Amino acid sequence: MAQRDESLAVKIAAMVLTLAAGWLAQKAVGMIWEKSTGHHAPTDLDDDEITVVQAVTFAAVSGGVAVLARRLTRRGVVRAAARITPKPPPA
Numbered sequence: 001m002a003q004r005d006e007s008l009a010v011k012i013a014a015m016v017l018t019l020a021a022g023w024l025a026q027k028a029v030g031m032i033w034e035k036s037t038g039h040h041a042p043t044d045l046d047d048d049e050i051t052v053v054q055a056v057t058f059a060a061v062s063g064g065v066a067v068l069a070r071r072l073t074r075r076g077v078v079r080a081a082a083r084i085t086p087k088p089p090p091a
Contacts, residue, residue: 007081014077021069029062 030041037054045055 007085010077010081013081014074017077018070018073021073022066025065025069026062029065033058033061 033039033041042050042055042058044050045059
């Protein structure tokens with residue numbers, strides 16, 4: 001496993017942007033769920049009015065979108081930090 005050598009600023013930026021991306025992803029999944037099913041996105045997956053298929057589908061979709069948002073955000077922050085960070089002169 002490769003060891004990551006990141007500055008504190010990169011770690012903080014990744015954390016803040018990941019939280020923002022997660023919030024946006026949650027809103028997007030909710031809107032898409034409402035448009036496609038005609039119902040509000042479930043907030044309590046243990047609710048008796050929600051079928052097992054709906055609960056599993058919503059959990060899978062929202063989990064997948066959350067992982068995707070997290071990975072893309074982190075990758076973007078690391079790339080941006082690499083562009084901004086001055087490179088040492090060749091020896």
